[in-house]
Amino acid sequence: MQERESERELVTPGDVLGKATDLKAGKGAYVASHNNTVYASLTGRRSVLPPPPDSSDQRPIVEVTGHKAHGAVPEPGSIIIARVTKVMARMASTDIMCVGPKSVREKFTGTIRQQDVRATEIDKVDMHSSFRPGDIIRALVLSLGDARAYYLSTAKNELGVVSAESPAGGTMVPISWTEMQCPLTGQIQQRKVAKVGS
Incomplete structure (x- = not known):
């Protein structure tokens, strides 16, 4: 060291x-x-x-x-805010927007792999029920992955989706660890929700 x-x-x-x-x-x-x-x-x-x-x-x-x-640069161990750009069967791609409270000036991409979404029942994680394109997430930087993308984790309670827009254009409200609701239509969608507060 x-x-x-x-x-x-x-x-x-x-x-x-x-x-x-x-x-x-x-x-x-x-x-x-x-x-x-x-x-x-x-x-x-x-x-x-x-x-x-x-x-x-x-x-x-x-x-x-x-x-x-x-401008801030993501490093292993830092908490970042990112926007989900693409969701696939085994991973989701994101654009990193902030590292801690500081915004980034360069383009950094992040990848959340299926095994890094949550801490329990990892084999049952459904990426499409955890994130959707456009979601704003809070995540932990695990390491610099491949192809200049950082590997991210949302496996802690306070990590996950912090803001999401519903199909109707409303800002979704978290109603549980795994669900968010559209205030306009009442429609419920699944997400890996970030716990707010203590």
Whole structure:
């Protein structure tokens, strides 16, 4: 763990990150051709990532992850607010809108897998009864998943759908852990509802 922390030192634009013979420039970094040196192009934390296993270039990749001033960035353990964009049989896709109280400026996508929807009866989770496109959810970031999407979890009581619109255009009201009701039509839909309050 000690080593990981030293890898994450703060750098500013123009700081030397290493030689291009040893490192490949990733996000937030560039190579100056006149001296073959990798420099930081933004303020943030320096991190070194292993090269993709299928890459012919086996140099580690050095990245600078934008400092919080550039808008919030989801990290494992952070609570986020996201909008559901697509629901499939085994997962739901979301666009992350806020990390904690801060809004994000870049596009981050999140994926909620079937096994991360709730803590109990995981095998009985029906994604279409848990989320619908357009729902606003509160979720926990588990890890950076694949294809730049974060894996999210709504398995705690306080996580899940916080706001949903009914087919009639009303803002649905939670009536239980698993149901929300349209105030206009009285129609009830199933959801993985976030518990409000204590």
